[in-house]
Structures are given as structure tokens and as C-alpha cells.
Amino acid sequence: MAASAPPQVRPSQAGAPSLAVSAAQKSVQHAITAAARAPLRGFRVTREGWVWLAVALVLWITGLYKGINLVTLLATLMVVVWLLSIFTVGRGLRRLRASLQPREPLFARTSCRVDVEITNSTRVAHYGVRVESRGTQHALSRFLTRLVPQRQERIYCRVTLPHRGRYSWGSLRLEAGYPYGLAHRYITFRAAEDTIVFPQLCRLHRGRLRRWLAQTSPEPQIGRGRPCRRPAAQMDFHSLRSFRPGDSPRWIHWRTTARRGELMVREFEEPPSENLVVVLDPFVGAEHSGSGALSANALFEEAVSLAATICDEWCRESGHQLVLAVGGRQPTVLGGTTSASFRQRLLECLATVSAEREAAHGALIAALPRRRLPRAAVLVIGIQANATAQALSTALRRAVAAVELSGEQVYDFYERVPAHAP
Numbered sequence: 001m002a003a004s005a006p007p008q009v010r011p012s013q014a015g016a017p018s019l020a021v022s023a024a025q026k027s028v029q030h031a032i033t034a035a036a037r038a039p040l041r042g043f044r045v046t047r048e049g050w051v052w053l054a055v056a057l058v059l060w061i062t063g064l065y066k067g068i069n070l071v072t073l074l075a076t077l078m079v080v081v082w083l084l085s086i087f088t089v090g091r092g093l094r095r096l097r098a099s100l101q102p103r104e105p106l107f108a109r110t111s112c113r114v115d116v117e118i119t120n121s122t123r124v125a126h127y128g129v130r131v132e133s134r135g136t137q138h139a140l141s142r143f144l145t146r147l148v149p150q151r152q153e154r155i156y157c158r159v160t161l162p163h164r165g166r167y168s169w170g171s172l173r174l175e176a177g178y179p180y181g182l183a184h185r186y187i188t189f190r191a192a193e194d195t196i197v198f199p200q201l202c203r204l205h206r207g208r209l210r211r212w213l214a215q216t217s218p219e220p221q222i223g224r225g226r227p228c229r230r231p232a233a234q235m236d237f238h239s240l241r242s243f244r245p246g247d248s249p250r251w252i253h254w255r256t257t258a259r260r261g262e263l264m265v266r267e268f269e270e271p272p273s274e275n276l277v278v279v280l281d282p283f284v285g286a287e288h289s290g291s292g293a294l295s296a297n298a299l300f301e302e303a304v305s306l307a308a309t310i311c312d313e314w315c316r317e318s319g320h321q322l323v324l325a326v327g328g329r330q331p332t333v334l335g336g337t338t339s340a341s342f343r344q345r346l347l348e349c350l351a352t353v354s355a356e357r358e359a360a361h362g363a364l365i366a367a368l369p370r371r372r373l374p375r376a377a378v379l380v381i382g383i384q385a386n387a388t389a390q391a392l393s394t395a396l397r398r399a400v401a402a403v404e405l406s407g408e409q410v411y412d413f414y415e416r417v418p419a420h421a422p
Contacts, residue, residue, distance in 0.1 A: 039094075039187050039188055039189045039190075040187070040188040040190075041093075041094060041185075041186070041187050041188075042185070042186050042187075042188070043086075043183065043184070043185050043186075044183065044184055044186070045086070045182065045183045045184075046177065046181060046182060046183060046184055048181060048182060049082065049085065049181075049182035049183050052078065052081075052082055052182055053078075053079070053082050055078070056075045056078035056079045056082065057075070057079075058075075059071050059072075059074060059075035059078070060072060060075035060076065060079070063075055081180065081182075082182055084180075085179075085180040085181075085182040085183050086182075086183045088179075089176065089177060089178065089179075089180075089182075089183045089184065089185050090175075090176040090177070090178070090184070090185030090186070091185075092122050092124055092126055093126070093129075093174055093176055093185055093186070093187045094187060095120075095121055095122050096118060096119065096120055096121075096122075096126070096129075096147070096174055096187065097118070097119045097121070097189075098116065098117065098118045098119070098131070098172050098174055098189050099116070099117050099172070099189070100114060100115070100116050100117075100133055100169055100172050100191070101114070101115050101117065102114050102115075102195060103115050105198060105347075106161060106167070106195060106196070106197045106198060107197070107198045107199070107200055107201055108161060108162065108163055108164040108197055108198065108199055108200045108305075109160065109161075109162055109200045109418060110160065110200060110201070110418060111158045111159070111160050112158070112159060112160070112161075113156065113157070113158060114140075114157045114158070114159050115154055115155065115156060115157070116131055116133065116140070116142070116154070116155040116157060116172065117152060117153070117154050117155075118131065118144070118147065118152065118153045118154075118155070118174070119151075119152045119153075120147045120148065120149055120150065120151060120152075120153070121150060122149055122150070123149050123150060124149055125146055125147060125148060125149050126146070126147040126176060126178075127145065127146050127147075127176075127178040127179075128143075128144075128145065128176055128177060128178035128179075128181075129143075129144045129147055129174055129175070129176045130142070130143050130144075130174070130175045130176070131143075131144065131155060131172070131173070131174055132172075132173045132175065133169065133170065133171070133172045133173070134170055134171070134173075135167070135168060135169050135170035136167075136168075136170070137161050137162055137163065137167065138159045138161060138169075140157050140159070142155050142157075161197050163197065164197045164198060164199045164200070164301075164304070164350075164351045165196070165197055165351055165352055166194045166195070166196055166197075166351075166352065167194060167195050167196075167197050168191055168194050169191040169194075169195065170191060171188045171189065171190055171191065172188070172189040172190075172191070173186055173187070173188045173189075174186060174187050174188075174189075196348055196351050196352075197351060198308065198347040198348075198350070198351050199301075199304045199305050199307075199308035199347070199350050199351060200301075200305045200308070200418055201305070201308060201309050201312055201418070202305055202306070202309050202414065202415060202416055202417060202418060203309075203414070203415040203417050204309045204310060204313045204413060204414055204415075205412070205413045205414070205415075206313055206413075208412055208413035209310070209413040209414075210274075212401070212411070212412075212413055213276075213377040213379065213401055214377075216399065216401040217377040217378055217379065217398075217399045217400055217401035239267050240253055240256055240264045240265065240266060240267060241264065241265060241267050242262060242263065242264060242265075243262070243263030243264065243265050244265075247265050251265045251266045252264065252265050252266075253265065253266055274314070274317065274320040274338075275320055275321040275322070275374045275375060275376030275377075276310070276314055276320070276321075276322055276323070276376050276377055276379065277322075277323040277325070277373060277374070277376050277377065277378040277379065278307055278310055278311060278322070278323065278324050278325070278379050278381065279325045279326075279327065279364070279368075279378065279379065279380040279381065279388065279392065280303065280304065280307045280324070280325070280326045280327065280350070280353065280381050280382065281303075281327050281364075281380060281381065281382030281383070281384065281385050281388045282300070282326065282327055282328050282353060282354065282355050282356045282382070283327065283328075283355075283356055283357075283358070283359045283360075283382065283383070283384055283388070284296045284297075284299075284300055284355045284356070284357065284383050284384075285357070285383065285384055296355070296383065297355065299383050299405050299406070300355045300382075300383060302405050302416070303381050303382050303383065303403075303405050304350055304353060306381055306403065306405070306414060307324070307350055307381050308346075308347055308350045309414070310379070311324060311343065311346040311347065311350070312343060312347070314338055315338040315339065315340065315342060315343035315346070316338075317338060318337065318338050318339050319337060319338065320337065320338045321335070321336075321337060321338075321374040321376060322335070322336065322337075322338050322342070322346075323335040323373060323374065323376070324346050324349065324350075325364065325367065325368055326349065326350070326353050327360060327361070327363070327364040327382075327388065328353075328356050328360055328363070328364075329356065329358070329360045329363060330363070331360070331363050331364045331367040332349060332367075333367050333368065334346060334349055335372075335374075359384075359387070359388075361387075361388060361391040361392075364388070364392070365391065365392065365395040368392070368395075368396065373396070377401065378392065378396065378398065378399075378400045378401065379400075379401045379402075379403065380392065380400055380401065380402045380403070381402075381403045381405070382403075382404065382405070383404065383405055383406070384404065385402040385403055385404040385405075386402050386404050388402070389401065389402035
């Protein structure tokens with residue numbers, strides 16, 4: 001018999017096993033993810049159910065011992081009811097679906113709306129369903145007397161989370177004990193993803209803050225060397241000066257030029273802008289550790305709340321330049337034009353910032369390039385903001401305002417009363 005030739009493998013077929021392996025790996029990963037998100041089912045006998053069973057056993061033993069058939073029959077019926085309760089309770093819970101979704105941005109120490117949606121895709125109504133959601137900072141419990149078939153029920157709840165940062169909602173649990181309540185069957189849904197809780201917003205008087213910044217940290221002046229054309233420039237007329245090379249001829253004031261015999265141009269004063277640079281100093285100092293750690297953390301949270309309130313207030317009006325810098329060993333600098341999307345980025349950054357025990361002014365100064373900063377007032381917020389403000393003032397060569405939250409000084413532009421989140 002002639003030996004058969006070995007099969008030849010084409011280049012297109014040689015890569016097929018690797019593609020099959022990668023597809024298999026993806027399917028396994030998808031199965032693991034689906035299993036992690038799949039609801040967990042369980043069953044438990046209530047305390048009333050165990051008492052019911054104990055009474056039934058006592059009656060059954062007593063009926064057999066005394067020879068009373070009626071008592072024995074009653075005990076047998078009680079055991080049958082107990083067994084029926086176990087096998088029939090909550091049989092349709094596995095086809096229910098539930099989810100918990102925040103309907104508005106979450107702010108620390110502020111009441112926010114959270115909706116629980118329950119979908120009954122079956123053709124049978126469910127009675128006596130309890131909905132529970134428990135996490136590290138919240139607890140919700142509602143009792144639904146009836147779930148209509150093929151309909152979605154929505155439960156409106158209000159929660160108040162005490163801390164900012166990433167928050168896991170934990171699990172959402174549906175439990176039913178209908179009709180007897182001797183046993184309960186439950187199904188648990190895991191939270192899909194975490195939610196970012198923004199810092200608490202307080203009340204801010206924008207006009208007072210602008211006047212205070214104009215006194216403590218005026219905007220750097222580029223100089224009145226060359227007038228610029230802007231809307232409503234006639235309202236900002238400042239003075240007249242001699243013509244300089246590079247000036248536009250359209251700004252020449254001809255009457256004064258004819259009277260003095262030399263070219264004179266109008267000079268306009270730049271109106272105050274709404275640009276702002278906010279610097280959050282996370283340094284709390286080593287002396288605050290130990291017995292004073294709680295007060296230091298409270299002051300730091302107040303500094304984060306003030307920075308978030310200013311960013312939120314400034315982003316209500318679009319078109320202004322706003323820069324947020326968070327100091328530390330790895331500083332973060334976010335700059336852009338005020339808008340709703342930029343507000344979201346700023347609040348997310350402030351939601352995850354943490355206090356530090358060591359000062360790192362050098363890293364913050366290196367992260368704030370002087371040439372790229374807009375013409376704006378600079379405001380430093382922190383527990384020890386004065387030292388940071390002095391270092392920034394020397395590096396940036398401009399006046400820097402500081403709000404040092406020591407718990408004693410009171411600022412008229414800021415109230416510690418919580419404001420309603422938008």
C-alpha cells in the first residue's frame with residue numbers, strides 16, 4: 001500500500017487555531033462576567049415557620065401518645081401546610097428583574113433621588129414582595145403588595161450619602177413569602193458599577209467673592225501699550241497717550257492730535273473678567289495626626305466643598321476660563337472653558353482627592369506653567385493655604401489670594417449651609 005502524503009497546511013489555515021483560541025478565551029471571559037452579574041437565588045425558613053413546625057410536631061407526638069386521632073390529624077395538616085409553603089413560595093421570582101439607578105447627580109450630605117425599577121415579565125401577578133437595598137452608607141426597604149404582570153414598577157426613594165468618592169450600591173434583593181409567610185424565597189441582584197458621589201455644595205455669594213479677589217488677587221495687567229478692539233469698548237475708555245509703533249491708526253484721536261501737534265491714541269482699560277484659577281492644597285500637616293485627625297479631616301472636607309462650590313458656581317455661566325489645580329505629590333491640573341461638561345470633570349476630580357501629610361509645593365509649581373495660565377485671579381484653598389499662596393506668588397510673579405480654613409476665620413462670600421444640588 002502506498003503511503004499517503006502528509007496534509008499540507010495553507011497559510012490561511014495556519015492562523016485558524018489561534019483565532020479559535022482567542023474566540024474561546026473571549027467566550028470564557030464573557031461567561032465569567034455574566035456569572036458574576038447573574039442574580040443569586042436563595043431560600044430560608046422564617047422564625048414563624050420553625051415555630052409552626054415545632055407546634056405541629058408537639059401536637060403530632062401528643063396525638064400519637066394519647067391516642068387522640070383528631071389532634072394527630074390536625075398536626076398532619078399543619079405539616080402539609082408547612083411543606084406546601086416551602087415548595088410554592090416565590091416560585092416566580094427568578095423571572096423578575098430589578099435595578100437601582102440614580103436619577104440625578106449625587107452630592108455628599110445632600111438628599112438625592114434614586115429609582116428602583118422592577119420588571120415582571122410573567123403573565124402572573126406576584127404578591128407580597130419586599131425590596132431591599134443595603135450598602136455601607138445607605139439602606140432602602142419597600143414592600144409591594146402586588147406586582148402587575150408584564151409591567152414595570154418604579155419605586156422613588158431619597159438617599160443621603162455622608163461621604164464623597166466612589167460608592168458601591170451593594171446588592172438589590174427581592175424577597176417574597178406569599179401566601180403563608182412560613183418560608184421566604186429571595187433573589188439578589190448585584191450592582192453593575194460604582195457611582196461617583198460629588199463633594200457637598202454650599203452657598204456662595206459670587207459678587208462678594210469677586211470683590212474680595214479684586215482686592216487680594218487682582219488680575220495681572222499686560223500693560224496699556226496697545227489698545228485692543230472689544231465690544232462696548234467705549235464704556236471702558238481710560239485715557240490718551242502718544243502714538244507708538246504698531247498702534248492701529250483707527251484709534252488715533254484727531255482732535256487732541258491737532259491741538260498738541262503729535263499723534264495721540266485712545267487707551268482703553270481692560271474690564272475685569274470672570275476667569276479664575278482655583279488651587280486646592282491637600283496638605284493637612286503632620287501636627288494634625290493623632291487626637292486632632294478628626295478635626296483635620298473635617299477641615300479638609302470643608303476645603304474640598306468650598307472648591308467644588310466655586311467650580312460649580314463658575315460653570316453656571318459659559319465662556320469663561322477656569323483652571324482647577326489639585327496639589328500633592330502627583331498634582332492634577334484641569335483647565336478649560338466653563339460649561340456643563342467641564343463642570344462634570346471638575347467635580348469628578350474633586351470627588352476622589354485625598355489629604356496628604358507632606359507638602360509638595362515644588363510639584364504643584366511645576367505643574368502650573370506661568371505662560372499658559374489665563375489672565376485671572378488665583379485662589380488657594382486649604383488648611384495651610386498661606387504658605388502655598390506665598391510659594392505660588394513667587395513662582396508665578398502675581399498676587400495670589402488664600403482662603404485658609406482653620407475653623408476660626410469667617411468669609412462673607414461663603415456660607416457653610418448646604419445648598420440644593422441642581
